[in-house]
Amino acid sequence: MRATSATSSNNQGHLPAGALIYSARAPGNGWRLREGVVRLDNMANDGLATFASLAIAGDILGCETLLFGCYTFRATALTQCRLTPWPEGPEAADSASLLTSLANAQQRAAELVALRGGQATDRVLGLIRLLADQAGRVVLPTRQDIADITDLRFETISRIVKQLERSEMIRSIRINGVHATRSFALGVAIP
Amino acid sequence: MRATSATSSNNQGHLPAGALIYSARAPGNGWRLREGVVRLDNMANDGLATFASLAIAGDILGCETLLFGCYTFRATALTQCRLTPWPEGPEAADSASLLTSLANAQQRAAELVALRGGQATDRVLGLIRLLADQAGRVVLPTRQDIADITDLRFETISRIVKQLERSEMIRSIRINGVHATRSFALGVAIP
DNA sequence: CGAGCACTTGATCTATGTCAACGGTAGTGG
DNA sequence: CCACTACCGTTGACATAGATCAAGTGCTCG
Numbered sequence: 137m138r139a140t141s142a143t144s145s146n147n148q149g150h151l152p153a154g155a156l157i158y159s160a161r162a163p164g165n166g167w168r169l170r171e172g173v174v175r176l177d178n179m180a181n182d183g184l185a186t187f188a189s190l191a192i193a194g195d196i197l198g199c200e201t202l203l204f205g206c207y208t209f210r211a212t213a214l215t216q217c218r219l220t221p222w223p224e225g226p227e228a229a230d231s232a233s234l235l236t237s238l239a240n241a242q243q244r245a246a247e248l249v250a251l252r253g254g255q256a257t258d259r260v261l262g263l264i265r266l267l268a269d270q271a272g273r274v275v276l277p278t279r280q281d282i283a284d285i286t287d288l289r290f291e292t293i294s295r296i297v298k299q300l301e302r303s304e305m306i307r308s309i310r311i312n313g314v315h316a317t318r319s320f321a322l323g324v325a326i327p
Numbered sequence: 328m329r330a331t332s333a334t335s336s337n338n339q340g341h342l343p344a345g346a347l348i349y350s351a352r353a354p355g356n357g358w359r360l361r362e363g364v365v366r367l368d369n370m371a372n373d374g375l376a377t378f379a380s381l382a383i384a385g386d387i388l389g390c391e392t393l394l395f396g397c398y399t400f401r402a403t404a405l406t407q408c409r410l411t412p413w414p415e416g417p418e419a420a421d422s423a424s425l426l427t428s429l430a431n432a433q434q435r436a437a438e439l440v441a442l443r444g445g446q447a448t449d450r451v452l453g454l455i456r457l458l459a460d461q462a463g464r465v466v467l468p469t470r471q472d473i474a475d476i477t478d479l480r481f482e483t484i485s486r487i488v489k490q491l492e493r494s495e496m497i498r499s500i501r502i503n504g505v506h507a508t509r510s511f512a513l514g515v516a517i518p
Numbered sequence: 519c520g521a522g523c524a525c526t527t528g529a530t531c532t533a534t535g536t537c538a539a540c541g542g543t544a545g546t547g548g
Numbered sequence: 549c550c551a552c553t554a555c556c557g558t559t560g561a562c563a564t565a566g567a568t569c570a571a572g573t574g575c576t577c578g
Contacts, residue, residue: 520577520578521578522576523576524573524575524576525572525574526571526572526574527571527573528569528571528572529568529569530568531566531567531569532565532567533567534563534564534565534566535562536564537560537561538559538560539560540559540560541556541557541558542555542557543554543555543556544553544555545552546551547551547552547553548550548551548552
């Protein structure tokens with residue numbers, strides 16, 4: 137783990153959870169995230185990574201390489217991901233498509249802000265809802281990754297997830313190839 | 328205060344601190360923020376405003392109106408602001424300009440995230456640095472607005488600002504027309 | 519000069535952090 | 549196929565940063 141790169145050989149842009157997608161300050165191209173969840177980190181000079189942002193299906197990653205020639209953040213896959221190169225074909229520099237991406241980015245920023253404010257339980261629930269598919273199924277990142285995203289501690293996340301499970305807000309399900317403690321179905325409809 | 332709108336008569340797009348720029352779900356056009364700091368809020372159905380995002384000089388506001396026909400967030404001026412309509416002239420739907428805005432938006436999201444994590448003092452200092460001009464001068468928003476941005480309480484902000492002043496990290500200065508408790512110069516260089 | 523905010527400050531409470539020990543899962547190598 | 553081991557997650561006991569509650573004080577503007 138933590139070795140594969142999107143530019144390396146991979147099966148049709150599929151990357152496993154935990155994989156490094158690209159490194160900060162490395163050269164490369166942009167990507168469209170088709171499936172999965174990606175974590176972006178600011179890399180301090182001393183090599184310390186601090187959570188910077190989140191990308192979910194549909195988002196554009198690394199568009200800044202078109203401007204600066206290299207990536208600003210480090211990107212790692214939090215769940216299994218599928219990426220395709222961006223810009224591509226006629227969609228390319230289409231300004232209508234860019235406008236949509238800009239509006240999406242501003243919406244995503246607001247969602248991220250919401251995940252870092254208020255009660256701990258609400259933050260975790262907010263993230264779970266953000267990551268859930270239409271059927272209410274989620275493959276959660278590790279407790280530590282959830283903690284980094286919500287600015288809480290992994291022990292706190294562990295307690296909250298367990299409590300949500302006990303109160304039947306979420307229900308553990310098994311998905312092949314996914315760690316037993318990470319796949320859930322929402323017990324209640326997404327509001 | 329809290330009454331003027333950007334679309335109303337105003338002197339050359341200048342708005343005073345506290346002014347409403349536009350309301351969520353209202354129709355209108357996009358804006359380029361030329362000077363000042365703007366707060367964006369998510370408006371719940373019950374009229375409750377929750378902080379969603381921050382815009383600083385150079386940012387584009389309300390670009391989603393081109394897609395949806397109305398604003399997603401409510402925008403209010405935290406300091407005196409100057410706005411110009413967007414898109415405008417040749418800059419218009421230029422995809423290079425949109426790409427820059429997209430990269431900026433992603434950078435801004437990361438900065439916002441950083442303002443909501445870690446020690447309270449670091450968050451406030453981070454915001455002060457984000458808002459300071461090149462000379463290290465800042466007109467701070469109200470304690471309550473700083474609290475909403477950093478997800479702290481205004482009493483906590485008050486204590487922290489006072490402590491920064493006493494430890495000479497910041498120094499109060501007087502600016503005409505600005506409340507005595509809000510204008511500061513950084514006592515230490517911006518790292 | 520007086521009213522209304524915005525800010526300051528003290529005392530106390532509590533949600534979450536911290537530290538520590540242990541348990542379970544899954545990947546690895548014999 | 550099993551044993552080993554490295555993570556990852558769970559749980560308890562205790563500490564603390566910041567929240568909350570409660571008076572004040574001092575700007576600004578009318």
